[in-house]
Amino acid sequence: GAGVSQSPSNKVTEKGKDVELRCDPISGHTALYWYRQSLGQGLEFLIYFQGNSAPDKSGLPSDRFSAERTGGSVSTLTIQRTQQEDSAVYLCASSLVGGGGKSYEQYFGPGTRLTVT
């Protein structure tokens, strides 16, 4: 079956430009997560969606980062006025959400490699 997909797979942009990263979760998964992994670093949580709402935005590193999710499906992560330190692999994951809001097994997409020059 179809897994989590992300686009583009690679993105090179100039410093100061805005970028949009897209995530298509597994059909039926109501929870969606964004992470980033900088070179040689661990995974850093960015934001979590339950349906279309984002109860946890605590990981967004600055107000240049925003994300939205529409129709309980596709999500876009937008980075405005990109900086070189934004260069990283941005990973998206989705999961079912059980009763009480407890989320279950996360399935990851292949990631988008962002390079800011």
Add this chain to the structure above:
Amino acid sequence: KQEVTQIPAALSVPEGENLVLNCSFTDSAIYNLQWFRQDPGKGLTSLLLIQSSQREQTSGRLNASLDKSSGRSTLYIAASQPGDSATYLCVNNDMRFGAGTRLTVKP
């Protein structure tokens, strides 16, 4: 902010050895615990998920246990193989990952 610690940071073993990777959390309110592996330049592959009502899960040569009272999980790999070489990551429902354990299994 919850801290997630994985020990050791790196591990190198000869093929065939059994090994244990450790993961601990500062907040022991764990709903579930998931172990992943990450191969260089690739995405994450889910290995095992332990629900809050479970103490362990097994898949092939892998066994993961969860001790909620102490906020710890271990991943046991039996009879390690060179193909097991990867970075192993744990994450709980708080969506915080550890830095991972980089495992190298030498043939």
